Amino acid sequence: MSEPVLDVKNVTKTFRERGGRRFRALDDVSLTVREGECVGVVGESGCGKSTLARIITRLILPDSGSVRFCGTELTEAGGAALRRAYRDMKMIFQEPRSSFDPRLTLGVSIRAALKPVMRGRREQEAEVRRLLHVVGLEPRFAQAYPRQVSGGECQRAAIARAIAQKPRLLICDEATSALDVSVQAQVIELLTAIRRETGISYLFISHDLALVSSFCDRTYVLCGGRVVEQGPTAQIIREPREAYTKRLLSSVLTI
Amino acid sequence: MERETLLEVRDLTVRYPGAERPTLRDVALTLHPGQITCVIGESGCGKSTLFHAIMQLPGRVEITEGSVSFRGQDLRDMTKQQLRELRGNGIGVVFQEPGASLDPIRRIHVQFYEAMRAHSRRVTKQAAREKAAELLRSMEFPDPDRILASCPAQLSGGMNQRVAIALAMALEPDILLCDEPTSALDVTVQAQIVDELLRLRDEYRTCIMLITHNMGVVSKMADRVAVMYGGRIVEYGPKADVLHHPAHPYTRALLEAIPTLDGQPPRGIPGKRPDVFPAAGCAFAPRCACASPDCGTCAMEKHLILEAHWTLCPKGVTDGV
Numbered sequence: 001m002s003e004p005v006l007d008v009k010n011v012t013k014t015f016r017e018r019g020g021r022r023f024r025a026l027d028d029v030s031l032t033v034r035e036g037e038c039v040g041v042v043g044e045s046g047c048g049k050s051t052l053a054r055i056i057t058r059l060i061l062p063d064s065g066s067v068r069f070c071g072t073e074l075t076e077a078g079g080a081a082l083r084r085a086y087r088d089m090k091m092i093f094q095e096p097r098s099s100f101d102p103r104l105t106l107g108v109s110i111r112a113a114l115k116p117v118m119r120g121r122r123e124q125e126a127e128v129r130r131l132l133h134v135v136g137l138e139p140r141f142a143q144a145y146p147r148q149v150s151g152g153e154c155q156r157a158a159i160a161r162a163i164a165q166k167p168r169l170l171i172c173d174e175a176t177s178a179l180d181v182s183v184q185a186q187v188i189e190l191l192t193a194i195r196r197e198t199g200i201s202y203l204f205i206s207h208d209l210a211l212v213s214s215f216c217d218r219t220y221v222l223c224g225g226r227v228v229e230q231g232p233t234a235q236i237i238r239e240p241r242e243a244y245t246k247r248l249l250s251s252v253l254t255i
Numbered sequence: 256m257e258r259e260t261l262l263e264v265r266d267l268t269v270r271y272p273g274a275e276r277p278t279l280r281d282v283a284l285t286l287h288p289g290q291i292t293c294v295i296g297e298s299g300c301g302k303s304t305l306f307h308a309i310m311q312l313p314g315r316v317e318i319t320e321g322s323v324s325f326r327g328q329d330l331r332d333m334t335k336q337q338l339r340e341l342r343g344n345g346i347g348v349v350f351q352e353p354g355a356s357l358d359p360i361r362r363i364h365v366q367f368y369e370a371m372r373a374h375s376r377r378v379t380k381q382a383a384r385e386k387a388a389e390l391l392r393s394m395e396f397p398d399p400d401r402i403l404a405s406c407p408a409q410l411s412g413g414m415n416q417r418v419a420i421a422l423a424m425a426l427e428p429d430i431l432l433c434d435e436p437t438s439a440l441d442v443t444v445q446a447q448i449v450d451e452l453l454r455l456r457d458e459y460r461t462c463i464m465l466i467t468h469n470m471g472v473v474s475k476m477a478d479r480v481a482v483m484y485g486g487r488i489v490e491y492g493p494k495a496d497v498l499h500h501p502a503h504p505y506t507r508a509l510l511e512a513i514p515t516l517d518g519q520p521p522r523g524i525p526g527k528r529p530d531v532f533p534a535a536g537c538a539f540a541p542r543c544a545c546a547s548p549d550c551g552t553c554a555m556e557k558h559l560i561l562e563a564h565w566t567l568c569p570k571g572v573t574d575g576v
């Protein structure tokens with residue numbers, strides 16, 4: 001089998017808090033994502049999902065462990081290698097509004113993401129319109145500032161920006177949690193279509209088990225900074241082995 | 256029996272400064288003590304705008320028609336001092352992004368103290384801290400002291416969401432407005448928050464208005480459900496009626512789109528929200544399976560189905576029930 005797109009090995013991260021206390025957010029976490037695969041990460045609030053995503057995108061460095069992306073060791077990479085990695089790996093943040101520069105219109109922000117892969121302003125602008133259309137936003141949203149759009153609209157703009165450079169890996173941190181069910185369905189459809197066309201891989205962080213069950217091939221269950229269970233999603237949903245996973249499944253509210 | 260009215264929203268039409276068209280049209284709602292109203296509807300339909308209009312934060316939205324009154328008093332007639340009292344004590348709000356309700360680099364215990372002190376001069380640091388710790392514990396934080404000593408920037412998204420809810424609860428408001436309070440939370444914590452909100456209602460008769468796209472939460476919590484589409488409330492009624500006998504075609508489509516644990520991809524609602532909502536007629540008509548030509552022009556008036564259950568769709572009354 002070919003080398004995985006993303007290979008996280010034995011990652012540990014401790015935060016130092018005021019008063020000298022230490023808090024272990026991740027403890028010996030390993031995870032892989034193969035070409036074209038969609039991998040889910042589920043777990044309760046505060047279990048370390050976003051910290052893991054921040055380590056993979058190298059926004060923060062782990063205390064120990066390795067993160068290999070397309071053959072490059074990210075914890076040690078610098079300069080050109082890191083820039084290349086950043087082009088091939090994109091992330092949709094949990095709070096989309098704070099990931100946009102409030103002084104720029106959404107159109108300008110998305111166009112900035114296009115610059116490395118596309119020349120010509122006119123072409124870029126046409127592509128911005130196309131991307132907005134793809135996520136179900138009308139062209140007028142290109143002129144809107146982040147604070148002038150609704151939560152769900154902002155999240156969709158963040159998705160448009162993330163897919164602009166056709167990354168090989170897209171990390172979605174609760175990318176659909178601010179969306180109502182119908183728009184959520186649109187976005188999932190969209191992500192599925194992109195995957196079919198480009199063979200992109202996803203690391204899909206979500207607390208929505210229904211969504212994970214329909215979208216992810218394999219799933220990791222995180223609890224208190226550790227991977228407590230992993231396997232094919234259908235199997236985890238059907239026959240959870242860990243008490244914690246069972247608890248997650250049993251508290252799904254239904255009508 | 257005539258029930259006490261806490262908040263009355265009368266035929267509210269609202270626009271954002273500079274926008275050509277109103278974002279909300281003719282929205283009317285009455286809230287009573289101890290009642291939980293859930294607002295559901297597609298992204299961008301105006302749910303958060305409704306909260307902004309109720310809070311009347313200066314410079315946010317422009318009310319062009321209609322009014323909002325609290326205990327019979329029109330908010331526009333209130334002095335600055337009265338409005339300050341109202342926000343927090345009268346009406347507490349948890350905004351959609353927890354970031355918006357919290358200061359990212361101020362420690363949580365300080366934020367509790369300042370908020371509580373703004374409403375009661377007698378609160379001591381110690382009392383504020385104890386109350387905060389108790390509320391945080393009920394929000395499923397096993398170690399509240401760690402949270403109290405942290406800044407929001409050191410906490411996860413879901414943790415901040417819970418802190419924001421606890422902070423709004425600390426002031427014991429008569430009305431609590433929550434915009435997607437559980438969207439960033441996993442199901443176990445979600446269930447806990449839902450129980451906590453229900454307990455708040457039972458103990459203090461707090462009136463809660465909740466925006467959520469989680470139908471499980473609606474089903475567990477709501478007394479009344481308001482369904483919005485294109486800036487209007489298109490259906491309103493008791494929970495059981497709206498969820499089990501939906502009258503408006505949009506409500507029906509929305510309920511059918513709920514994802515399940517069976518591994519099937521979620522089904523959306525066919526068609527796309529129009530760029531601008533028409534000034535007249537039904538905004539959902541272009542996507543509606545049972546639309547007819549006159550839907551584009553028909554008057555938007557309430558059609559009563561049962562006592563408190565109504566819809567804007569004239570067909571909804573005859574179909575489906």
Ligand SMILES: Nc1ncnc2c1ncn2[C@@H]1O[C@H](COP(=O)(O)OP(=O)(O)OP(=O)(O)O)[C@@H](O)[C@H]1O
Nearest residue numbers: 015025045046047048049050051409410411412413
């Ligand atoms: N900069 C920091 N300093 C101190 N502690 C931190 C910092 N960032 C995160 N933490 C802690 O690490 C833990 C994991 O946080 P993380 O954001 O990864 O959780 P999460 O799984 O994404 O949760 P959620 O589902 O609520 O978003 C939390 O307890 C948080 O308080």
Ligand SMILES: Nc1ncnc2c1ncn2[C@@H]1O[C@H](COP(=O)(O)OP(=O)(O)OP(=O)(O)O)[C@@H](O)[C@H]1O
Nearest residue numbers: 148149150151152153271298299300301302303304
């Ligand atoms: N400051 C603003 N200026 C102009 N238009 C705005 C502004 N804020 C929001 N809007 C527009 O008003 C409409 C309603 O927004 P609102 O935030 O109320 O939606 P929502 O129902 O809360 O959606 P979501 O579920 O995505 O949060 C949206 O189409 C949005 O683009």
Ligand SMILES: [Mg+2]
Nearest residue numbers: 050094411412
């Ligand atoms: Mg997170």
Ligand SMILES: [Mg+2]
Nearest residue numbers: 150151303351
């Ligand atoms: Mg909103």
